Amino acid sequence: MYVKLIAHTPSPDFVVAAAARTCYSAQPIDTVMEKLDEDSAAGYVEMLSEFGHESPIEHASFTFVVEGVSRSLLAQITRHRIASFSVRSQRYVSEKKFGYVTPPQIADCPEALALYNEIMERERDAYNQITALLLEKRLAALPEESREDKAVLAAQRRTAAEDARYVLPNGCETQFVMTMNARSLKNFFRLRCCNRAQWEIRELARRMLLEVRRVSPALFREAGPACVSGPCPEGKMSCGRAAEMRKLYGEMEDASWEN
């Protein structure tokens, strides 16, 4: 898995603090902004968090590149509606050599791993064979002179791949660019850093949190699973490790920690 924060609102704390001050000050916005410095901006950001006044943090946006994750993860992350996604297409990009994610549980079980790898190979073969068969059929239906045309050939290959991809597995690797504002990100971290979230999206969420904390520690100081900033809301599904999680997210500094 590769995760990188590639862009963000410049001075996110400052922008959020300016928005927040605008709500509570009778002064013109220019004056409000002139009075802000780095420390006071961070102070306002933390105050907002205490108040639960979340809309000003929507003014700070963060854009990530994510690579080497599964289509299974993609299905989960795209359920987060307050976000923008650009995903590598399986129509325009051939999957003839697709990579795949191996879940750690499978990697740790030699028999399961052998079966998993074998099935992936078979899916790759099936994809390539179906693409070739469909392409052959589509080309045979065209006038002979069109078959030599590069653009026609590319379009026919695309249409064949479009249906051949139905054999591709959930584990098939993908990549995407995603943008979320800080409010949506905090909701995402609350849900997906939680031990109840599935391992792959949890790992992604943690890596994303590390990235944004580097550029805006004040905005994301209390970000993480819900138990980091309050009681665990999971009821009977709780992992029972709230104290451990509070410590972990409080000390979180690099992506090397696991759990």
Ligand SMILES: Cc1cc2nc3c(=O)[nH]c(=O)nc-3n(C[C@H](O)[C@H](O)[C@H](O)COP(=O)(O)OP(=O)(O)OC[C@H]3O[C@@H](n4cnc5c(N)ncnc54)[C@H](O)[C@@H]3O)c2cc1C
């Ligand atoms: C542990 C776990 C298990 C899950 N299991 C399943 C499952 O089995 N099946 C399944 O389908 N999904 C499942 N999900 C996905 C989950 O139901 C959400 O779709 C997903 O987490 C996105 O969360 P969200 O709606 O808060 O985020 P966003 O879509 O980004 O929305 C952010 C917030 O905006 C508000 N909002 C957005 N849209 C609306 C709206 N239309 N109406 C009212 N308010 C809105 C809500 O307050 C929401 O929390 C699971 C998620 C988790 C974390």
